[in-house]
Amino acid sequence: MMKIGNKRKNPRIVVIGGGTGLPVILNSLRKKNTDITAVVTVADDGGSSGIIRDYINVVPPGDIRNVLVSLSDLPDVYKKIFQYRFDSKDQFFSGHAIGNLIIAALSEMDEGGIFDAVQKLSKMMKTQGNVYPASNTSLVLNAEFSDGSTLAGEAEITAAKKTIKQVWVTTTDGTEPEARQEVIDAIMQADQIVLGPGSLFTSILPNLMIKNVGQALCNTNAEVVYICNIMTQKGETELFSDADHVRVLNTHLGQNAINTVLVNTEPIPSNYMDRQKYDEYLYQVRYDFKGLREQGCRVISDNFLLLRNHGVFHDGDRVVDELMRLTGQMHL
Template sequence: MGKRIKPKIIIGSWVFLGVIGILFITLGLSSFMYNLVMTNSHTNFKMFFTITGILLVLISVKISIRSIINAVKNNKPNGNIGKEELNKMIYKDRMLSKGPKIVAIGGGTGLSILLRGLKEYTSNITAIVTVADDGGGSGILREDLGMLPPGDIRSCILALANTEPTMEKILQYRFKEGSLKGQNFGNLFIAAMNEIYGSFELAIKETSNVLAVTGKVLPMTLDDVTLYAVLENGDIVAGESNIPLKNKEASSKIDRIYMKPEITYPLAEAVEAVKEADIIVLGPGSLYTSVIPNLLVNDMSDYICESNATKVYIPNVMTQPGETDDYTVFDHVEAILKHGCKDLLDYIIVNVEKIPEETLEKYKEDGSKPVILTEEDEKKLKKLNIKVIKDNLIEVKKDYIRHDSLKASEIIFNLSKEKQR
């Protein structure tokens, strides 16, 4: 995040505001009673100083208390807090609040991993998350309760949450027996909030408040949508969970995807965030079932294209069987532009780190392989005026290949600094 300035005082600038307030009160009250009794010529002037001073002190106290509460809430420390530790917590909270406005668009594991890195650089994050999921526990809740699928939303909320490890384990817990077998407790929690507040949007906001989320998590739309894929052989596959399965059976690539109903609306908050963003990030995540569905919501693609933000795409590190088989980097970009607009992207962040062979073996069994950036890809991207950022971006945990969220987030943060110059 660049060179850090060592914080020297706990409450910095608002102390100065409080001092100014006290000075104003002093000026206002000096000989105030005398002038009030003897003459009214200066009363209005002195009353102005007094009232202004009181207001400044109140604002100073309010800001300082809010900052301390936010710092403690967001860090959830155990035991007593030392002055130096509290100082650092408040300083970090203030620095993050001044970070770039980042809108991250996608869904699934890829987006949630990125969000964990982004919150170390800024608290001005808006995650716009797909709600086209119709499989697994989310699909069951969607069918039984008539609510939007909570799975991807839950993952992103937890990624941005500042909560105890035990609480996160509880919300990530998946039941192994009984009628709830396969259900995730976090999904059930959101379902309960949805019942309580009678609105999926409110349920997400209140869940975010309970878990002290950094930034905002928003569904791509509040409409109940179904995803369809048109394959190159002419077949049409209905349902997000069916697309990779049926596509793999047909051995035919995806030509395009669309949603029903055809008229869907983005949230006003999502549109506002896109318009005000410094950086808009697409991905990482499943190309056709997590990233592109967000572009299909009415006018969302146009809002992104018209935004003054820097637009960045992060393709997956590995191909996804039944969805992006044999896709190179450019194939991913081409699909994005096909469903969006030709000027949708400014940058693409690509992994060039070699993946250990022993790790790749597991993926090869499933038909997955690394997404390659070829020389031809680079030439095509250059013609489209899309700049390529290449770096070592992988992290392997328990034989699973993921993006290094901190490394990717650092690149995104540096792009925002370049924009501000």
């Protein structure tokens, strides 16, 4: 049954994900009259986040850092400092973003862990809306591949370049992964839940595989909107259609939980992409309207394409305008 969120003046919108896609939507969403909550994955074990996680055993901070900046009202100069990444000449600090180090320090200082630390940092950075880590403890992403083999760790899973059958998350201490009650309350009280855009298996599903998060998503009265990726990804979604993306989400959640899908149908100009710079992206996601409708989805297909620096991205403003229409807030 189609779930339609309440039509209120300032709709409550929860955006769930990670990676580079989440800030794109948040940057545009913060320009509207909305009550925003970002639920951010904590299963990243690559780059600076992974190194910090291994050395001082804190939740990986990279995705959280980017989301804080996307919602911050601080002057640009302060945000640039927070985002500054030391270059290779600095050796000890090489590759680390200042914001990652600050988040790691605060999470060590605060007995409440990363969740409470991020709430304090949100106030310091004057963020519009809430930023909630999906879990208060580090999570390990696990995958089973089509050949029956399994691997643990986001970076290892992506590097394997195998067809993923299913993913799940575990904690480093063996306890049941769980989101804080604030995350669950936000989902249950929302008018609209937005998933993506972002890597299907490594940015979106790690959040939904936390048991109480997945259950809340299935039980909420909010409309659940999936922003489908524009490109397929090497080692994750090779040859996927938009309907395949939705099918994977619904299968992992145990029911047809996706109500509405936003899909880009604008063709990417041939030879536009820099294949060396964006080597993880393969082909444009194939449009399968029949496959989407068979899963009970409302389908919104349009030109959501943004071409920039020989890369392919979602146009955040166009996507958010559509999200606003869905909440009945077309002119906000």
